[in-house]
Amino acid sequence: MRYFEVPERQRGAAEAWLERGSGIPGSTPTPASAVVFVRDGEHGVETYLTYRPGNSPLGTVGFPGGPVEAHDDEPLDWAGPVPTEWARRLGMDGDVSRARRAVVAAARHAFEEAGVLLAGADPMSTVESAEGAEWMSSREALAVGDVSLAQVLGRRRLVLRTDLLRPLAHWVTSDFAHRRYDIHYFTAVVPDGQVPVPLQSKGVWGRWVEAAEVVSDPVGSRLGDLVGQEDTVGRTVGDLSSPGVQCVLESVAECSSAIAFLARKRAVVTRNPVLEVRDGRPVLRLDWS
Template sequence: MTDDARTTDKPLIPAATILMLRDGPSGLEVFMVVRHHQIDFASGALVFPGGKLAIGDTAPEVRGLCDGANDLDDTLLALRVAAVREAFEESGVLLARDESGGLIDGERLSALEGDRPKLDKGELAIGDFLTREKLRIACDLLQPYSHWITPKMMPKRFDTHFYLAVAPADHVAMHDGSEGVDSVWINPSDALEEAKAGKRTIIFPTRMNLEMLAQSKTVADAMEAALTRPIVTVEPQVEDRDGEMMLTIPAEAGYSLTAISMKDMN
């Protein structure tokens, strides 16, 4: 088997990432966490909350515990469920409605804090959690934003869907202390400037999505832009251009660049 065949055969791991937004003193802000240095993917990097699908995300009974599920196939629904679950696990924000039909408030949310590590460790399935608490996931509040697939040469490949969501005003976002060791609400442009100055580590897909998000000044602007922009799947390719190895992405995806030298990736 050739090296190329071996890389092509690597399975894609379905994953979901959420860009939690608010309007802050500096304008549009997004919640980001610093990943633990011992995690095998993007260790130490500033990232959006997210992760791979859990077994419980695809359970048949979960569909009946979601708002906005009717127009989603099983895969797309599971990705939104994963995005909401991961946001709760990694940031403490839970986009779920109670029996009143409204989003749960901060007081109710604080009482559920002990379930974050249980969900993270797989000790509690999302369906069982929702049923016990009589909650429904607000899938309708997630706006699809982008879709990235890890390049073939990487040892682990993710098929990741990014979503935007507005953070409820009374939900206090905070890293979990396990996968995330620090967290911050930050203006996208400020995050990029800190990375440029060497104060932050930001991996390529995160950087590109921050640059796109920085084009919006408010949450409303960002949501409207995402609603009207077609999503083009990005699977970066490595090309040899006159002896320089370049990572390329499709121009139709709408990002600020289409190629970057592999030397400039870090």
């Protein structure tokens, strides 16, 4: 059993939910995907975090990601495990279309939010750089829904490299939240030559951080102060990120290298924190069994 603090931005909703009594069904969670990029740093494994204002189910600070969109169903050139295999890996046996959308959405958000393109001219190569005005224009068009990832890749005759992704975790936002995600986390390394860069119009902050350093400061504000935004300064990791992000950061911190993290065998188990009262305050309970 493990308990997480309810972020300050969600406490009003949590208290209102508890006042209405248990057993009330939550809103239907929106399918979503996120990508955890890892690399070897000077003092340990690093991961790329981004800042998002507002009240996202992904947290104020988290990994590049977001909701699945209808256009993630569009056909595109595909390399790597076939969708039926992805359905098995993600625990979606019998729902191949859903698994395919989750994979495409992960790649789309990685490119849109961080400028990392998991694609190449053929199944064995990757784009050497996704920087410059033309690439940024494509990312901006993706962000507002003017184009799909399939269109971006098709215009450049690129193949989506799904073999570069590894399934990592599956989390569902607690029932009390106004906005809920049913989110699949994937992990990958940034292809050689590419550099993560925040989206020009929306990206405020994105940075490689040492995972062990972040999780070693659970009650301090080191991460929030590093982000440096009005709604992050002075806040703890638990107040800035979702339970899913916190647990992923801990799993990254446990590994001796990026390769070890990518190679680790793991079952994708659905985690759905439950809201309850503990010591007079709302908390999220997670059953690890």
